[in-house]
Amino acid sequence: MSATANVTIHRSQFPDAVRRDLLKSLRTRCMNHKFHYDSVKQTQKWLALHQIYSPTRNDADCVAIYKTAFEAVAEKIKAKQVHVIGLGCGGGQKDTRLLKSLKRRGREAFYMPCDVSTAMVLVARQTALAVIPEENCSPFVCDLATADDLLAAFGSQFSLHDSRIVTFFGMIPNFEPEEILPKLSSLVRPKDFLLFSANLAPGKNYTAGMKKILPQYDNALTADWLMTFLLDLGIEKPDGKFEFKIENGGSDLKRVVARFHFSRTRQIKVDNESFKFRRGESIRLFFSYRYTPERVCKILAKFGLEVSGQWIAKSQEEGVFLCHRK
Numbered sequence: 001m002s003a004t005a006n007v008t009i010h011r012s013q014f015p016d017a018v019r020r021d022l023l024k025s026l027r028t029r030c031m032n033h034k035f036h037y038d039s040v041k042q043t044q045k046w047l048a049l050h051q052i053y054s055p056t057r058n059d060a061d062c063v064a065i066y067k068t069a070f071e072a073v074a075e076k077i078k079a080k081q082v083h084v085i086g087l088g089c090g091g092g093q094k095d096t097r098l099l100k101s102l103k104r105r106g107r108e109a110f111y112m113p114c115d116v117s118t119a120m121v122l123v124a125r126q127t128a129l130a131v132i133p134e135e136n137c138s139p140f141v142c143d144l145a146t147a148d149d150l151l152a153a154f155g156s157q158f159s160l161h162d163s164r165i166v167t168f169f170g171m172i173p174n175f176e177p178e179e180i181l182p183k184l185s186s187l188v189r190p191k192d193f194l195l196f197s198a199n200l201a202p203g204k205n206y207t208a209g210m211k212k213i214l215p216q217y218d219n220a221l222t223a224d225w226l227m228t229f230l231l232d233l234g235i236e237k238p239d240g241k242f243e244f245k246i247e248n249g250g251s252d253l254k255r256v257v258a259r260f261h262f263s264r265t266r267q268i269k270v271d272n273e274s275f276k277f278r279r280g281e282s283i284r285l286f287f288s289y290r291y292t293p294e295r296v297c298k299i300l301a302k303f304g305l306e307v308s309g310q311w312i313a314k315s316q317e318e319g320v321f322l323c324h325r326k
């Protein structure tokens with residue numbers, strides 16, 4: 001592997017844009033979750049957390065649904081060359097398994113790991129290089145939520161006729177669906193394949209399903225990962241306590257919300273702006289919507305994305321969906 005890597009950085013992650021988003025988060029007391037993946041330390045903590053709590057790392061059946069979905073897509077691809085765009089790629093483990101399925105079928109795969117975090121795209125690149133050559137990997141840093149010209153930015157890297165698979169794995173829980181899905185839909189061209197996965201609330205009773213998955217968030221490792229961001233700002237552990245709660249969100253969906261409640265007043269300064277968190281105040285650090293398969297299909301349809309195949313883990317806690325633009 002060469003000693004350097006070329007990474008394209010979209011202006012949505014230039015320092016002035018990141019500072020604007022951070023100040024907005026602090027003023028509204030609602031953190032943009034992208035700030036939990038920013039640094040190398042946060043990336044490492046999240047990857048460790050993912051390793052322990054994600055069913056894709058510790059439930060063989062969940063691993064199998066991804067494999068079946070990847071084989072199904074690889075079989076449908078007839079072109080010799082195929083481009084995989086991993087939106088919110090994280091460490092790139094799932095995308096790399098897809099690249100393997102494509103390679104097994106004799107396809108030449110190209111990969112664009114796309115994430116808000118430079119550290120993540122570099123980890124994803126390294127993971128993918130076990131399967132594809134360096135020159136086939138083009139890491140791309142951007143904020144999917146704020147960049148409004150990504151189709152054009154991607155356009156410079158792909159030809160109109162390229163066969164493409166867009167992946168959006170484990171991303172939907174952390175966004176307001178009404179905000180991110182129009183963007184996702186605009187990035188999928190009519191002949192593209194979209195592989196989408198969502199964390200689900202298991203069972204027939206939505207509320208009971210939510211209660212069952214709450215411990216996957218309400219634990220010391222998650223609190224430690226979320227605390228990293230607060231510590232960077234100058235907020236200390238004894239300043240407050242974490243609370244993980246189930247709430248009703250929009251679009252008939254429920255979510256787990258993590259808040260930090262201040263038990264003493266803390267003042268911090270970012271650039272020239274001061275923020276005072278008074279005792280009793282709280283800051284929302286994170287949320288994770290949990291879907292059911294029916295809710296996934298319904299909300300995707302609202303944004304012009306049709307589900308043509310779905311694979312649900314036996315635990316009913318995760319599902320992979322193959323979609324197309326209507």
Ligand SMILES: C[S@@+](CC[C@H](N)C(=O)[O-])C[C@H]1O[C@@H](n2cnc3c(N)ncnc32)[C@H](O)[C@@H]1O
Nearest residue numbers: 034037088089090115116117143144145169170
């Ligand atoms: C829950 S992880 C999912 C990672 C991976 N797709 C997987 O399934 O293992 C969420 C990923 O989204 C990235 N992310 C968060 N906000 C983002 C944004 N606004 N634009 C692009 N990526 C974002 C994070 O850096 C993180 O890697």
